[in-house]
Amino acid sequence: MADADKPTTYTPNILWLDGSDPEMATAVSVAQRAFDQYREALERAARAVEDCGVKVFFPSRHAPTTGEHMWVNEVTFGPDGMTGTLCNDPGWLRGLACGDRVPFTIDRVSDWFYVSGGVLHGGFTLKVLFRQYTPEQFAECRSDPPACYLADWYDQQRADRSA
Template identity: 30%
Template sequence: MGIFDKLFGNKNEKEEANEDKKIFYAQQDKNMEEAYLQAQQTFKYFWRELYWEYRRIVPAQDLAIVKIPFKQKVDELEEPIVEHMWINEINFDGEKINGVLMNSPNELTNITIGDTVSVWLDEISDWLLAIQGKTYGGYTIQVLRSNMSEKERRNHDNAWGLDFGDYDDILVVYEQREHPENLTEHPMAKNMAEKAREFFKENPNEIMTIDENGNNMLHRESIAGNKTTIDILLELGADKTIKNKKGKTAFDYAKQLNWEHIIVSEEK
């Protein structure tokens, strides 16, 4: 055995291939962890779009789903079984995300398709929005697409029936490239400003009506990042000091979700 073999070992091709696989999967795990974090940090844009979608008479979205890692402990296994599955019919109160399971589990027996689900924001692993056939979000999907050939990506996208675009350039809001200002505020907030002012003037009780979580209109608009509507509500006398059942004001949620345009305005 030569000196270099003694120092570094004499690995055969199979051992080297196994090491390459380990490195690849370790990087994949790291990329997926980063994707989970990005999805959690940008979920606010998903919710803002969905918040306005619920107000539309004619739907604009093709798809709005959230991915969650569901777990089940099995006695004979050290680690719990984990399956990442999608939910739809999404709602969000600033704390927890609620929805309905779309998938049938492959291994889990503690949940089934159609079950109502409620999780904290930092528990989700992805979100995906599709408008006019184009996707927004989908961070974990883009990690998978990044390791596909061009042909595989085409087949993947055709199977979904969606345009996932560039896996290195993930968009989070509609017409983001054409109108980067949409990252700051949803265009409907501005376009509907006068109608909103008129509505709240004619229906002042709506300003202070609270839901089951103790959130009033100011809370809900802050969670959705709608500064234009917030300004109108404050102009018409909304009380920004009111706290919900969790002891939080509307501004607390703006800070929690990092809606910078609201935070900057409030702190002036």
């Protein structure tokens, strides 16, 4: 990230990553390859989907290889890509706000999840991040979607590590 683009102060609820984590890169690749599962769940069984979202990369206009990954919901599928409603206010990107309808293509998808029957499907990058969280860090987001759907999974990961 270019120094001019990155904030100089702490920004709550934003995790800064430099893009060099191979496990995260693999998770993004898997999410893109498996995206049809998300689309099929929403198109075939939308009533059974209790919650869902797509994490999308929004590039900086000044440095297109840097940007923010933000959640989008209410996704509609078109012949040239998708459109959804932005669920986050950006931490430092200009020109976007929570509630904006935003277009995107599969190459900008970095993750997705849907919940059906109380079970989370997808969440590939979430699992990478949450495995690295301390119990205190996870406690900050434990009650909120999508973390709340992975609380039992997180607890099991911690138990497996200490066994």
